Amino acid sequence: MEKTKVAIVGMGTVGGGVAKLLLDHGDRTARHAGRTLWLERAVVRDLSKPRDGELPAGVLSDDVEDVLNDPEITVVAQLIGGLEPARTIMLRLLEAGKDIVTANKALLAEHGPELFDRARQLGRSIAFEASVAGGIPIITNISQCLSANQILSLEGILNGTSNFILSQMDQHALPYDDAVRLAQKLGYAEADPAMDVDGTDAAQKLAILAHLAFGARVHWRDIPRTGVDALHVIDLQFARELGYRIKLLAVARLSEAGLELHVSPTLVRIGTPLAEVQDAFNAIRVVGDAVGPVFYHGQGAGQMPTASAVVADIIDTAVGRTRLTFQTLELFSASEPPRVEQRSFDQLSGRYYFRLHVKDHPGVLAEITGVLGRNLVSIASVIQHAPQSDGDGTSVPLVVMTHEAPEGAARAAAEAMEKLSSVSGSVLRLRVKD
Known part of the structure; x- marks a missing residue:
């Protein structure tokens, strides 16, 4: 059966799971890929660090040059977290002719346009199913x-x-x-x-x-x-x-x-x-x-759910499916104008939950409703339980549920309530989804 040589750069929790799937379930991955996915190299920072599971002799390395300089390695699972050196290593791998699979959502969120444009210029692909929601495709x-x-x-x-x-x-x-x-x-x-x-x-x-x-x-x-x-x-x-x-x-x-x-x-x-x-x-x-x-x-995280998504991307990359999708969808292209603009957050309408601590004396509720009214935020319901015997005796929690109101008005109301002498501490404001 035809062989595709694969490397893993970064053998943390997810990298260990990817190696386990490739080594222990080669028959399964070969059946889906129509070829053998051969783990040729696994690059780590510290060779002496204990690891779960055994790797075949000669696979483990502490030098990414072993991957960069091996033309037979065509697919690399780049599983280093953070922004640097992850960004630099990914660019070097692309320039060395490798197709990339990654789980690093922070890197894509920060440098996606640069990395994806460079991959297209070089005729390479980047697959990233594992970057969002782990094992959920x-x-x-x-x-x-x-x-x-x-x-x-x-x-x-x-x-x-x-x-x-x-x-x-x-x-x-x-x-x-x-x-x-x-x-x-x-x-x-x-x-x-x-x-x-x-x-x-x-x-x-x-x-x-x-x-x-x-x-x-x-x-x-x-x-x-x-x-x-x-x-x-x-x-x-x-x-x-x-x-x-x-x-x-x-x-x-x-x-x-x-x-x-x-x-x-x-x-x-x-x-x-x-x-x-x-x-x-x-x-x-x-x-x-x-x-x-x-x-x-x-499962949105964890070793094996995330490794499942990485290996699925390795299979798709090895058989050419990733490249077709990557080139046609123009993902993260810096040259393409956005198709939609972000709405102003202040203008978004919604219902809200306010929780505040207030002094336990008459007239406080009238002050709260007055603030909400002045900001055009309408009350749907109020909860105020009797003071607890183990409380501090000076304040009680008050919860207000509102009808729909603009985000900006709800925030202004919360800020105004915090300035009231009858309110202690900050006001918690949460959105409500019905």
Whole structure:
């Protein structure tokens, strides 16, 4: 059987999973590829570092030149994280005549146009299914399977770490800090979980999906984002009392006014598919004008789900499918004008959940409703429970649910409420999806 020689650059968790699939299931990959996928080289930074699983003699190397200078290696899984040296290595691999498979969504979100244009100039391809939602084949579905559709909207849980944290807070009343520590202990969160919990990771993935689905050219930093790090267990409890669960949603929605984009903790109605996504799972709801709503659910991270997507891309690249798609779709082309413009976030309309702590005395509710009224934000319902015996005796939580209002008006109302002497601390404002 014809042989395609493959290299892995970066043998972290995902790289180890890719090597395992290539070495332990060669018969399976050969059956799908119509050829043997031969792991020729695996490049690591430290040869002495212990690793799970044995590699054949001569495969492991600490010098990327062994890949660059081997013309028989035609497909490379570039699995180094971060921006540098990942960007420089990818450019060098392309210039050495290699087709690339990557899982590095941060690199594509930051340098995608440069890398994709360079690959086209050199007649090479870049496959990146594993960069968004791990084992869920969302890239292929949007760029190929749903290509007969105009995508109307994408709504997704794109960060498994945040979803795990929220699930623990919701199901077990675990305080936020304890939920983060548990996520770290189980390997769902990094030692520094900032990019997961502040919405950065989800925004980077949303930028990639928005480009594929809508032809948008929006830098991930320009996507309004709020993380889960300001939430407390009490918010999950109030949400449940109101019939919702809180999820970190990444949203892209097309309208005549442009493309709505944002990442934010959102109250999602219990019983709807997105509300039922638990633990470290991801899910994406896509609506196309022809197909209607389609729902994807699965493991969005982890060694083997992500390795599954990488190896699928290696197979597609080896048989030539990736190159056909890569050249015809003009993905991330810097020379192509955007097909849609991003909408002003302040003008987006939605319902909101406000949670604030107020002094427990008469007239406070009138002050709050006055602020909301002056900002043209209409109240749908209010929750204020009796003071708890274990409380501080000076303030009680107050929850206000609104009717639809512009984002800018809702934000202005929250800022005005924080200035009231009857309000202590910050005001939490979350979007509501019915």
